[in-house]
Amino acid sequence: MLDKVTKERRIQETLRKIPHGKVATYGQVADLAGLPGRARLVGKVLRESPAILRLPWQRVLRSGGCIAFEKGTPQADKQKAILQEEGIVVVNYKVDMKKFGWQPDLSELLVMKY
DNA sequence: GTGGTGACGCGGA
DNA sequence: ATCCGCGCCACCA
Numbered sequence: 001m002l003d004k005v006t007k008e009r010r011i012q013e014t015l016r017k018i019p020h021g022k023v024a025t026y027g028q029v030a031d032l033a034g035l036p037g038r039a040r041l042v043g044k045v046l047r048e049s050p051a052i053l054r055l056p057w058q059r060v061l062r063s064g065g066c067i068a069f070e071k072g073t074p075q076a077d078k079q080k081a082i083l084q085e086e087g088i089v090v091v092n093y094k095v096d097m098k099k100f101g102w103q104p105d106l107s108e109l110l111v112m113k114y
Numbered sequence: 115g116t117g118g119t120g121a122c123g124c125g126g127a
Numbered sequence: 128a129t130c131c132g133c134g135c136c137a138c139c140a
């Protein structure tokens with residue numbers, strides 16, 4: 001079984017690969033990190049990782065493309081603002097995953113050989 | 115050990 | 128749309 005630190009590392013590594021101008025979902029990150037069904041863990045890691053790591057937390061959305069934070073909260077508005085600065089269209093705290101959803105290609109995934 | 119709580123996800127009513 | 132239950136699992140009371 002993977003230890004806590006390894007799971008955390010895999011998730012952080014996956015997060016780093018989300019390209020500018022694209023977004024991913026918690027579940028997608030978990031899957032790519034080799035941790036299917038562990039979307040909640042992604043949120044936990046994102047919440048606890050030190051800012052110094054510069055993880056693209058703003059590019060992670062719930063399935064369906066909506067911002068995880070409650071509408072109107074400073075965190076949700078901040079995330080919306082950053083995403084828009086990155087060229088992503090955010091309508092009512094939601095993003096069109098068909099247009100902005102990250103779809104990693106084989107080469108990107110192969111580099112992640114754990 | 116039991117139960118509640120999450121930056122979650124999905125299906126059903 | 129909204130509410131609920133369940134799966135998931137680390138943490139804490």
